[in-house]
Amino acid sequence: xxxxxxxxxxxxxxSLLIFLLGVFLLFGSxxxxxxxxxxxxxxxxxxxxxxxxxxxxxxLYALAGFTLRGRAWKAIAPLFxxxxxxxxxxxxxxxxxxxxxxxxxxxxxRLESRLGFDALGIIAATxxxxxxxxxxxxxxxxxxxxxxxxxxxxEEIHRVLVPSIDAKMGGFEFYGRSSPxxxxxGDLIDLAGTDDKWVAYLADVSGHGVAPGxxxxxxxxxxxxxxxxxxxxxxxxxxxxxxxxxxxxPDMFITFCFVAGGNGRLSAxxxxxxxxxxxxxxxxxxxxxxxxxxxLGILPEGEFLTSDLSAAEGTLFALYTDGFxxxxxxxxxxxxxxxxxxxxxxxGKEPLxxxxxxxxxxxxxxxxxxxxxxxxxxxxx
Numbered sequence: 429x430x431x432x433x434x435x436x437x438x439x440x441x442x443s444l445l446i447f448l449l450g451v452f453l454l455f456g457s458x459x460x461x462x463x464x465x466x467x468x469x470x471x472x473x474x475x476x477x478x479x480x481x482x483x484x485x486x487x488l489y490a491l492a493g494f495t496l497r498g499r500a501w502k503a504i505a506p507l508f509x510x511x512x513x514x515x516x517x518x519x520x521x522x523x524x525x526x527x528x529x530x531x532x533x534x535x536x537x538r539l540e541s542r543l544g545f546d547a548l549g550i551i552a553a554t555x556x557x558x559x560x561x562x563x564x565x566x567x568x569x570x571x572x573x574x575x576x577x578x579x580x581x582x583e584e585i586h587r588v589l590v591p592s593i594d595a596k597m598g599g600f601e602f603y604g605r606s607s608p609x610x611x612x613x614g615d616l617i618d619l620a621g622t623d624d625k626w627v628a629y630l631a632d633v634s635g636h637g638v639a640p641g642x643x644x645x646x647x648x649x650x651x652x653x654x655x656x657x658x659x660x661x662x663x664x665x666x667x668x669x670x671x672x673x674x675x676x677x678p679d680m681f682i683t684f685c686f687v688a689g690g691n692g693r694l695s696a697x698x699x700x701x702x703x704x705x706x707x708x709x710x711x712x713x714x715x716x717x718x719x720x721x722x723x724l725g726i727l728p729e730g731e732f733l734t735s736d737l738s739a740a741e742g743t744l745f746a747l748y749t750d751g752f753x754x755x756x757x758x759x760x761x762x763x764x765x766x767x768x769x770x771x772x773x774x775x776g777k778e779p780l781x782x783x784x785x786x787x788x789x790x791x792x793x794x795x796x797x798x799x800x801x802x803x804x805x806x807x808x809x
Contacts, residue, residue, distance in 0.1 A: 440567075443567050443568050449558075450558070451486050452483040453556050454531075454554065454561075455482055456479050456549075456553045457550045457554050458482055459479040459483070463546050464543060464547070464550075466524060467543075468539050468543055469524040469525040470524060471522045480510075488503075515776040528591070529570040530688065530751070569783065580635070589616070589644070589645050589648055590606045590616055592604065592605050594700045594781070595619060598622070598625075599623075599689075599809060600626075600689060600749075600808055601780060601806075602619050602628055602780075602805065603780030603783075604619075604747075604804035604805065605617075605788075607778075607788070607797070607800075607802070608800045609800050610637060612637060613644070613800040613802075614641055614644050615631070615633075615644065615800040615802040616630065616644045616648055617747075617803075618652075620651070620652055620655045624690055624691045626750075627655055627661050628806055629804075630689050630748070630802060631647050631651075632749045632750065632802070633681075634679075634797070635680060635792050639677070646671075646672060646676075651668060654668065660733070661695060664686065665697055665699050665721065666732075667760065668684070672724055673724075673725050676725055676789045681726050682725050683699060683723045684699040684700070684701055684801040685747050687745050687747065687806055693736065694721060695735065696737050697719055697733070697734040698720070698721060699724050700722055700723030700726075702765065703716035703717055703765070705745070705769060706740075707744035707772050707776040708743060710742070712776065714769040717737065717767075718735075741808055742809075744776050744806070745806040745807075746804075747799060747805075747806070748801075748804070749802045751798075751800050752787065753768065754793050754794070755794050755796070755797060755798070756795045756796075757794050758795075767790070771783075771786060771787050772787070780805045783805055784803050784805060
C-alpha cells in the first residue's frame with residue numbers, strides 16, 4: 429500500500445482531481461442511462477441519490493486501484509457489495525412509479541422532458557468526462573516526457589561518472605563494473621593516481637534512484653579532489669565524511685571501501701561496507717579483510733581506521749556492494765558472502781574480466797537483481 433501512496437504523491441493534485449472528476453462524470457452517465465431504461469419512472473430523489481452513489485463509488489474504485497495496485501480487489505469487493513446494498517436500499521425506500529398503461533398528455537410531456545434531460549445529461553457527462561481524461565492525460569504526458577528526458581540525462585551522466593575500469597598501474601591490474609538496478613544508480617567504482625601512488629575505491633549510497641546518484645556524483649568529485657591534493661589515503665574517509673555530511677539528506681549515508689598502494693605499502697579501509705575478499709594464488713584460500721568503521725555521513729566527524737595488507741604475486745582483492753549478497757532466490761535465500769567466496773576461489777586465477785562475468789552470472793542465476801551491483805577487482809602481477 430505504501431507504494432500506491434507513493435505513486436499518488438507524485439501526481440499533481442490538480443491533475444488527480446480532474447482525472448477523478450472525469451471518472452465521476454463518465455460513470456454518472458451510467459445512472460442517466462439507467463433512468464432512460466426505466467422510462468423515467470424513478471422518483472426524483474432516488475434518481476439524484478443513485479447518480480451520486482454510482483459516481484462516488486466509481487471514484488472510490490479508481491482510488492483503490494491507485495493505492496493498492498494488485499491488491500485492489502481487497503477494497504473493490506467490499507465497495508461493490510456496499511454499492512449494491514445502497515442501491516437496493518434506495519429502490520426499497522423509493523420504488524419506481526407505476527407503469528403507465530395509458531398516458532395522458534401531461535404524462536407524455538413529463539416523460540419527454542425527463543428523457544430529454546437524461547439524453548442531454550449523458551451527452552454532457554460523456555463530453556466533460558472525456559475532456560477531463562484528455563486534459564489529465566496530456567498534462568501528465570508532458571510532465572512524464574519532461575521527467576523522462578531528465579532521467580535519461582541523469583543516466584548519461586551516471587555512465588560518465590561510473591565507467592567500467594580496465595587498467596594496470598603500479599604493478600597491479602584493475603577491473604571493475606557497476607550495474608545499477610534502475611536508470612540511475614548509487615554505486616561508485618573508481619581508480620585514481622599514478623604508478624607511484626594509487627587508490628581504488630568503491631562506494632554505495634543508501635537508497636535508489638536519482639537522489640543517491642547525485643550524492644554518488646558528489647562523492648566521486650570530493651574523492652578525486654582530496655586525492656589530487658596529495659593527501660594520504662588514510663585521511664580519505666574522514667575527510668570525505670566531513671565533506672559529504674552536510675550535503676545529503678539526514679537519512680542518507682554512504683558505505684565505502686578502498687585499497688591503496690604506494691611507497692611499497694598496501695593498505696585498505698572500510699566504512700560500514702562488506703568485507704574485502706582476498707584470494708591467495710598460492711593456497712587458493714579466500715579470506716575476509718575486516719576494518720570496522722561506521723558508514724560515511726552518519727556523524728559530522730569521526731576517526732576511521734585503516735589496515736595494512738600484504739600481497740604476493742597473483743593475490744586478488746575483490747571489492748563489492750551488497751547488491752550481490754542480497755540477491756534472493758525463490759526460497760528466500762540470499763546469495764551471501766560464502767557463495768561469493770566460492771566463486772572467487774573457483775575463478776581466482778582467471779583473467780579479471782572472466783572473474784567479474786562469472787560472479788555476475790552466478791548471482792543472476794541465484795536471484796533477480798533488486799539493488800545496484802558493483803564489483804572492483806585488484807590483482808598483483
